């Protein structure tokens with residue numbers, strides 16, 4: 001670890017699984033219970049906004065009843081103890097990284113806890129439901145939607161993410177299946193720039209072959225172990 005100064009960490013649904021938040025794919029995953037094309041595309045929202053808003057209202061309510069687990073806590077510890085550059089790029093739309101105390105977090109797929117007004121483009125912290133079409137606190141229009149990146153939409157802050165990857169010495173991927181781009185492509189981008197790569201996941205992900213190292217098991221075990229190694233190096 002001696003020459004590692006700048007770290008980029010990508011997290012996915014697997015890091016929140018042990019907090020009781022469903023993952024998307026795999027047994028009993030969200031996309032087994034709901035069709036992506038019914039609830040997670042702009043077309044679905046145009047076709048049946050009630051169905052989409054109810055889906056995200058249910059998710060928004062659910063995550064507020066969950067707590068961070070040892071994997072979130074370990075990354076928050078790393079965040080406060082690491083002197084070099086660190087960026088936690090999460091695909092997750094829950095706030096468990098922040099509730100564990102992490103500060104250097106970027107939500108590339110948005111967050112459940114914001115409402116986004118499609119009339120005035122303002123994002124407002126939001127913990128309640130949207131299906132009854134409450135007025136936007138900024139402009140008063142009843143045009144609020146979940147601040148979540150749907151399939152076919154551009155993820156947030158991609159320039160900042162690629163900038164951090166360019167400066168990184170180490171890229172670590174935690175709890176993600178590597179099924180969804182552009183996040184699934186980060187390991188190859190990093191590798192092409194000579195960045196060391198590590199996968200921490202319950203099972204080999206779709207991109208596991210691109211990683212220099214991989215450890216498989218539960219995030220609540222693997223992540224604290226890895227953070228201890230990093231901070232004691």
Ligand code: APR
Nearest residue numbers: 012013014017023024025091175176177180201202218219
């Ligand atoms: N510890 C570590 N890894 C776990 C655990 C656990 N306890 N439980 C599950 N995993 C792993 C699974 O093996 C799987 O590889 O987490 C991964 C979760 O994969 P997905 O459900 O596909 O979630 P994710 O990769 O985050 O999905 C990416 O797809 O649906 C869209 O926008 C959504 O951000 C999401 C994106």
